[in-house]
Amino acid sequence: MKYFKETLYDAVCQEFRVDKMYFEQKTEHQHLMIFHNAMLGRVMTLDGIVQTTEADEFMYHEMLTHVPILAHGAVKKLLIIGGGDGGILREVLKHESIDVTQVEIDKAVIDMAIEYLPKHSDSAYDNPRANIVIDDGMAFVKNCSEKFDVIIVDGTDPIGPGEVLFTEDFYAQCKNCLNEGGVIVTQNGVPFLQIEEVKNTYQRLNQHYTDATFYTVAVPTYYGGLMTLAWATNNAELRNVSLDTLEQRFKSANLNSRYYNPAIHLAAFALPQYIVNQLD
């Protein structure tokens, strides 16, 4: 029986039994694998690191989308960087007022996710409100003349093509692509094992945004407990939206969510002290 062994860390790792291999290939940018596991459903890995599983993807995709969208309350244009599996795109398109541009560096991830991980995108790539661009997210924001209300960075870990998405220059360029009062949120690793990502991201965001912080979600297959999602905006009001207002927006959005709700939205910004200690 074959096992997938995650290679993100040297001293600790997790293994998933490979019950059926759907796809394995070195694409132009990274090593892509999609396989089935009896407990997790279909699993996607890139360069030996778990990206997403059918069993727990909803937790991550709902929190990285509905928190900024419902906090903002009037999103018309949204930019996704990365997100090739389509889970972020699927959740964003549930908000009918939003037009989405998604910039993904590796077309093979989209193509193979549509074929072998179909529940993630759930036909979102066919939606007329979705504009898909195959490009490096950094190159796109550097040359972008459009502006967006929300930017969601659903990148890999800062290894390989994903590394540039954690740089100060990238965050500065994203600011130029944000409308007045807009917000950027990003995948920012598991602080218990990647605390330097919190420290580095905070210092970099703080140079360009007046309200930089994190919120959290615990995704079982992102090994090590809580995951931090970075939040940065020049509109402090976005984090002062009341529970009542969020409840109203949540109700009218009719999301049928399985993880997100307004109470957990607000609670997610309450950070453990070991993370707060990095935010000086």
Ligand code: SAM
């Ligand atoms: N949720 C996952 C996580 O937290 O690790 C990430 C999922 S998604 C598969 C990550 C996507 O980022 C991949 O499709 C990868 O191709 C894309 N990506 C990596 N570097 C990129 C870059 N510089 N520009 C655009 N997309 C990039």
